[in-house]
Amino acid sequence: MxxxxxxxxxxxxxxxxxxxxxxxxxxxxxxxxxxxxxxxxxxxxxxxxxxxxxxxxxxxxxxxxxxxxxxxxxxxxxxxxxxxxxxxxxxxxxxxxxxxxxxxxxxxxxxxxxxxxxxxxxxxxxxxxxxxxxxxxxxxxxxxxxxxxxxxxxxxxxxxxxxxxxxxxxxxxxxxxxTGAGSTVKACNQIVVAATVTALAEAMALAAATGLDLEKVQRVLAGGLANSEVLTQKGKRWIDQDFHGGGSAKNQLKDLNFIAETAGHTGLKLPLATCLRSAFANMLAAGDGDLDHTGIYRTIRT
Missing domain, CATH: 3.40.50.720 (NAD(P)-binding Rossmann-like Domain)
Structure with a gap:
């Protein structure tokens, strides 16, 4: 351009x-x-x-x-x-x-x-x-x-x-x-982001709990349908166990609260978003709200 x-x-x-x-x-x-x-x-x-x-x-x-x-x-x-x-x-x-x-x-x-x-x-x-x-x-x-x-x-x-x-x-x-339409689209985006982050965190938690090499697991995920921008940008966080900086869990929960508010105005029930909201609320309750949202891994492994 x-x-x-x-x-x-x-x-x-x-x-x-x-x-x-x-x-x-x-x-x-x-x-x-x-x-x-x-x-x-x-x-x-x-x-x-x-x-x-x-x-x-x-x-x-x-x-x-x-x-x-x-x-x-x-x-x-x-x-x-x-x-x-x-x-x-x-x-x-x-x-x-x-x-x-x-x-x-x-x-x-x-x-x-x-x-x-x-x-x-x-x-x-x-x-x-x-x-x-x-x-x-x-x-x-x-x-x-x-x-x-x-x-x-x-x-x-x-x-x-x-x-x-x-x-x-x-x-x-x-x-x-x-005005407001852009933020509604972002709410849609954030459902996918929060779900992908949490799904990958669960996958990494399962891999770690069974003694698998996380780097090798990610290499396989990246080669198939499970690949994503989240995995590309954030995969190393799970390997290094470094969850400092980045997009915070408290902001992720803020987004999920907006999603619940918007869905409520339409009368729509979003079961996955509701589960994600609960999961990130638990992460904040554990004192990890300032960590990157990939740190939901710590909550899952607790």
């Missing part, structure tokens, strides 16, 4: 001024990919040193100072995004001072589809802010390599406006409908 500079035009029009808030494990590589495509970028992070470590960007002291026409947030949940809006140092004040009347706020975190739809309605009605919920799939490796998948909800014209930006750090970006 050829990505336009911010001052160039393309079939969707010129790219607008861009800021990214949240330079954690996902936000930092996303920022580096945006900058690699010669798009000027303003960064803000609660811990400023993390933002300053990204070469080539402008670092803002407050969210207000980072208010741009497009603001990308890469934060864990919706409350963290809402907290950036108000007050003397908030985005709303920044947009007002900069005379940006119709900004686009992109939410890349995994959030409640119900809550983000209500949030988007309030933002548009009260402040003229268009919200796109655009959760990500692909993990930190996908972010580093610029091959994330983005599932988006919100006004179609806003999605078209930011699509060139998405192309700098994703290989797939699909619009699904109104």
């Amino acid at each position: 050829t990505i336009p500079n911010s001052n160039q035009h393309n079939s969707r029009g010129p790219l607008l001024s861009v800021a990214l808030l949240g330079t954690g494990p996902m936000g930092a590589p996303i920022a580096r990919n945006i900058l690699a495509h010669q798009i000027p970028l303003t960064l803000w992070n609660r811990t400023p040193q993390k933002a300053r470590a990204i070469a080539g960007a402008t670092v803002a002291a407050t969210p207000a100072n980072a208010a741009r026409e497009i603001v990308v947030t890469v934060l864990p949940d919706l409350p963290q995004v809402e907290a950036l809006l108000h007050g003397e140092h908030g985005l709303l004040k920044g947009w007002k001072d900069a005379r940006i009347h119709h900004p686009i706020l992109i939410i890349h975190g995994t959030v409640s589809p119900v809550a983000v739809a209500n949030f988007a309605k309030d933002c548009l009605q009260n402040w003229g802010v268009t919200v796109l919920d655009a959760p990500l799939s692909g993990g930190t490796i996908g972010a580093e390599e610029g091959r994330l998948s983005i599932m988006a909800g919100g006004p179609a014209e806003a999605f078209e406006r930011v699509a060139p930006l998405f192309e700098t750090y994703s290989t797939t970006a699909v619009w699904f409908g109104e």
